[in-house]
Structure formats: structure tokens, C-alpha cells
Amino acid sequence: MFRSATTLTLIFLLLAVACSGPATTPLMDAGSSEENVPIDWSAHEDFDSEAYREPPVAASVEVEHDVPEMLLSSHNVPQYSRQERPGFRIQIVSTLSKQEADQAVEDALAWWRDFEEDPSLYDLYPRSEPEPPVYQDFRAPYYRVRIGNFISRANAERLLEVMKDDYASSFIAPDQVVVE
Template sequence: MIRPLTVLFVCLALVGCSKGISLSKSSKNTERITEYSEDLSMFRPKYPIEAIEKTAPTKPTEAVEPVSKKDVKVKSDTEAIDKILANVSIANKDKTEGSGYRIQLFSGNSREEFENAKGYIMRYFPELEIYESYSQPTYRVKIGDFLSRPDADKYYSSLKPKFGACRIVADKINIKKAIENK
């Protein structure tokens, strides 16, 4: 029993210590690649020689005759741009909502503070639209429709001393009202 185990152990030791070829090393190339070259001429476009000769000038000093503006009809870029802008304005006429900013003045559980915030805005900022919401138990008051954050900052700076928790929030706004307030 000891002899077969000894023979097996010696065989395993010899196999383990030999410089055998492993699968992972056999697939690797030991040469270092120092330069890359590949023939890509088969992918290049081929032109007939006659076409090249027709486009190339025969004499480098030969003057080209100017073409009069009456002979050439040039389509103006501004005409194309005007058509595109007209299509965009027609598509945008029907849109009433877009992304913008509002100022959230109040968010809390007190109905009395909610009503006071609305009253203050109606009294001192009648030009701003008031958006109130209630999802039990929280009341929220948001005001204004602003296209950009700097527009909202103008009102925010005057409201911050009165409403300490007010902040500017991104929201869906009424675009027509936002343009009127500008």
C-alpha cells in the first residue's frame, strides 16, 4: 500500500516540476510588436483616370473665367433656415407647458401659515401666479412661472427674509405666463 502511494507521489512531483506547455501560454505570441502595418488599399475608393484628368487643370497658371451671378442660381442658406424656424414656431404654438422654475414658499402642516403665505403673495406680488397643493398632511405654496433660474432669483432674494424655508424648484410651468412676466 505504501509503495503505490510513493510511486504516485513521485510521479506527481515530477509532472508538477516539469516545464510543460500550458494552454494559456501556448496561445500567446512572445514576439513584441513594434510597428503596425496593414494594407488598406482594397477599402480606398477607386476613380477612373479620365475623371482625374478632367478635373485637374491643364496649366497651373491658367486663369478661370468668372461666372456671372445671373447664370448661377444659388439657394440662400437664410431661406432654408427661415423655413425651418417657421416650422418650429408652428409646432411650438400649441405647447403651453415646458420645463422651468417656481419658488416654493411654504411646505408644512399648518393651514394658518399656508393661508398667510398665499395672502402675502396676493398683496405684495399680484403679478405672480400662485400654485397651491395639499397632499395629506402637507400644504405647499409655489409661485411664479420662470423660464430661467436668474429670473426666479430676482423674486427669491426679496422673499427669502420673509420665508426662510423658501427655495427655487424645477417644475413644469405655463410658458405663456412666463413670457408675460418677463
């Protein structure tokens, strides 16, 4: 034990001495300034860049596209019918469980199918769209289930009044909605 402690102390002492610098640093000779003058190599250079000059690239290259001209022109840009805008959705569930959120989506769609047909709601969701869209959104740590795409808050409030009987804790939430 004593021998290993002595050896360890000796190694540490040698390491400390080896890593330390000199006790004093030599001063530079302030009188000679010849070492600080940059050397001029221009008299010794004989490289001529003219020997390596390349001709310019021909600019008359024609590219042939496989894309129809109608798609390349900028004035025929199609207007897509689906856009996202700020709007409102009705949030019916907020839960930590993915299974509960999946079940809430199924329940919301079943609720809509079983709901008595109310002609006043046809302008919100016409017959061409059999049921309102139901979205499941995850924002840690909650799964949120929201229904609808409403631009106006008034339309969202109309559906919320109908849903309050079955979804008492539902409320209107601002969101990015899909508009067609």
C-alpha cells in the first residue's frame, strides 16, 4: 500500500513538473526590427495566369422541357379549392390518453349520424358533406378532439348549442380551418 502511494505521488509530481512552463520568459530584443518586416516575394514570382485562361461558356444552350407550356406559364396558375385560414372549431374532448381520444372521435361521428336531422344546420354542413370533419390533434401532453371548420364564430356557436346536450364541457376554440 505504501509503495503504490509513493509511486502515485511520484507520478503526479513528475506530471506537474512536465506540464509547468519555464520560470521566466526570455525578453525579445526590442532593438532589431528586421524580423517584423514582411518579405516581398514579387521579384521571385514568375506565374503567368494568362496561360491558363479558359474561353467563356457558350450562352446559347437551349433547354428542352417535358413539361407542357401551359404549366410553365405563370398566368395560368390554378386556384386550389382547399385553403387553411384562421377560424373556429368546437373542442369536445381534451385527454391524456390516445385511446380515449380515438373513442371520442368515433363517438362524435356516431353522434352526428344519430342526430335528428335539423334543416337549420344544412347551411353549416350541406348534404354533399355527410358529416362534419372531426380532428384529433396532439399537443403534448394532451390529445384534443375538435369538430368542424367554421370561418365565423356565429356558425360555430349554432352547432355548439346543439352539441351542449351531449358534450357539456365542449367549447369554441380558435384554430386553422380548412376552407373549400
